[in-house]
Amino acid sequence: MSTPSASCPALFISAPASGQGKTTVTAGLARLLRNQGKVVRVFKTGPDYLDPQILAQASGQPVDQLDLWMAGEAYCRQRFYEAACEADLILVEGAMGLFDGEPSSADLAALFGIPMAIVMDVKGMAQTAAALVTGLAGFRDDIQIAGLIANNCGSQRHRELIEGALPATIPFLAAVPRDPELALPERHLGLVQAEEIRDDLEIRFEAAAQALESAGLLEALATLSPVKFSACTETLPAVLPALAGQTIGVARDAAFSFIYQANLDLLVQMGARVRFFSPLADAELPECDALWLPGGYPELHAHTLAQNAAMRDAIQSFFAAGKPILAECGGMLYSLETLTDYAENTHTMLGLLSGHGAMRGRRGCQGMQTAELPEGPIRGHAHHRSMAEQTPAPSAHGRRQRHPAPGEPIYRQGRLTATYLHLFFPNNPAAVARLFTRSDLAQSHSVQTTAATPQIEEPLHAAK
Template sequence: MPERRSAFILAGTGSGCGKTTVTLGLLAAFKHRGLRVQPCKVGPDYIDTAWHRAVSGVASRNLDSFMLPESTLNALFCHHLAACDVAVIEGVMGLYDGYGTNPDYCSSAALAKQLGVPVILLVDGKGVSTSIAATVLGFQHFDPHLNIAGVIINRVSRDSHFQLLKQAIERYCAIPVLGYVPLSADITLPERHLGLLTAQESDTDPRPWQAFAERLAQTVDIDQLLAISRISHLPPGHMPTMPQSEEGAGLTLALAYDEAFNFYYPDNLDLLERAGVRIVRFSPLRDAALPACQMLWLGGGYPELHARALSENSSMRQAIRAAHQRGVAIYAECGGLMYLGDTLRDAQDEVWPMVGVIPGDSRMGNKLTRFGYCEARARQPTLLAATGETLRGHEFHYSDFSPRTAALFDCHKTRDGEVLKRWQGGWQVGNTFASYLHLHFAQRPLMLTRWFAAARSTQ
């Protein structure tokens, strides 16, 4: 491994502390230095990773400890680390926030220990002085085995204030303060009630981020950050059994990709291509025809915000219905499920005809219908799972789907060993399967073998 290779998790004291903005600024600063960057995100989030890619030009990778076995996650991390000079891993929520109350399960802290990378702790400097040291000290003492290697202070308006904060932290916590992030009115990530706007929906002008990176280079010691995050050992790991290359050879996958559908894990697309599948992107919003294909993937996104355009593109809806009728193996996640239903009722209470492959209707609500990790066990054979197989995934949706066909998965959510909820989901009609579950295929790559077989069954 090259001596200069670095990796760290940028973790925060909680959600909303500025992790994404600072991650983007650091990616831009490293890139400005000519370093090869690899952005990553702890957990299943699609939106932060899209912003990572928009600013860095490099596909960001999700490191998800719930969906991926430890050995698989480590192997993927090592694979992506090999092609970069510095890996910047944005944490999730607060440093010790994971799945339930166990800080060693699905948290940024747990992943840092698993991968053997240091943590850079981002703390808020607004409206505080010496008390900031108590915050840092608490995070240090909560898990003495965790390597919190440095601190960056966010929202600092002037250097004199920073010097006071720096002296307090270094005096009482014996940890280096690498610098501060100045208040920047020109750097904001657009939001809505569903969370951040996706990078695909926004005009990502690189100039403000370049200017922000230049300011960060003046207020954060980039050399020290790279030095304290150098990696000397790789975590042990190996990939599970993969589909044989001939299983996907000759198959074409049509991938829905536009403002309405853009939630895909890059590792999933890599696995498909490594299996020999050819991927062709198309837009359900604007294209009139579907690419010639044997497989079709309608990913997550925000179809409810584009319901009129999706509905009025009747030629595309008809093309997808025709593909379903001739046996194209269709897989849909969350937003894709909503699109494949009969109708979609949006937040303005307008009802729009959709594709009409999965019998049922979607309706938008004003609060989360379901959120978080869950497990889904197949009660009969489906496109991705055999009877009795369990898939691990993530749900996040404000809509609800009212089906007129039987669900095929028994789903449940647990926390700290207790089952919190049980429900049914996942619907299949012919060669078409749709559910609200977002999946990382690397948890069991051989699930793709079933998809390939379905795609070939009607050739």
């Protein structure tokens, strides 16, 4: 039997470094094609939470993170195939510079044969931009360069100088004008969350779409040949209905929003009912069997979290009842006794885990790691600019992708699992099921063969 496949034009938006305008261009192009009635499926390379929020709003479609180490080649292959079956165009936004990381954006593009457009901030240079692009294009012989998108281009003459210096083998795709109205707002962990500036983003998306259309990018895209994406023939980790009949409460609001859509999808596929709640706005928890406190920006909302004593009492009672709680990064900070924000104000947190969290300026920690849990190893990543002090001895540490030094500490306090690591659930569904399963239900659910109708329920206040 032949392997199913689907063909679809695809473009990988890359850059020589971070901060070149990849997300602005990707979002603007997605909105431009969406305005024309096209279905655009967008993916983001690497473990990023903020860019996918922006890209999902721009495209009107869910955005998945693809990482060859964290998710695996088989997972990436299947997601590309599924997207190609429904999309008019697939866009992939790279991470950092196109050759940065192991694996890199170039590795992903090369593996699936996706041509790469290089976005470069050309402010302060002209012919040198052409030299840099030429060097990038020739660095590896297994990548296909679709051309250059010159961002922050100052004038028609500026464009002519760059285009004239490019070799004939590298097309000049578009010149994006120097316009602060196109830039996306940022803060200490990256872009500002889409939900906080939704209306402002709409204005920027439309402006970027108009700029890209005026720059002639659509004509350049018309020359793209379809890419053939084959369905995955490898065995993906088994997804059994191990969470059938269980309800998982997920914190989701402006303070807690670093949530992979793939994680939610997996919980549902395993039979769980997902119910969102807001630690900022709600006075009580939904009826649930387990809690997930994901990462986010609790430091920006620490005062409000501290003032919500009713929610604090509810989560403390949930913890005292011995029910499973997963607290990741910002969720872990919320689980500590106190959190000191950037203004050096200290706020009372949940106190489920002894210790104190504090922000620490621009210095931070990031990297890919495997969480070594009793339930099984789960791959993920760390990205934070805070520290946790006076905590108990960790039960384990994350295992770094390539470095022998111990990674992030992992704490166990009763049924609480707390760590700076953000876990990618599809990497090990069985371990995730054990992590969230109540001990009194674990045995019965391990032999369950049919799942209850899964669902995701929004809270009454519609917190996002």
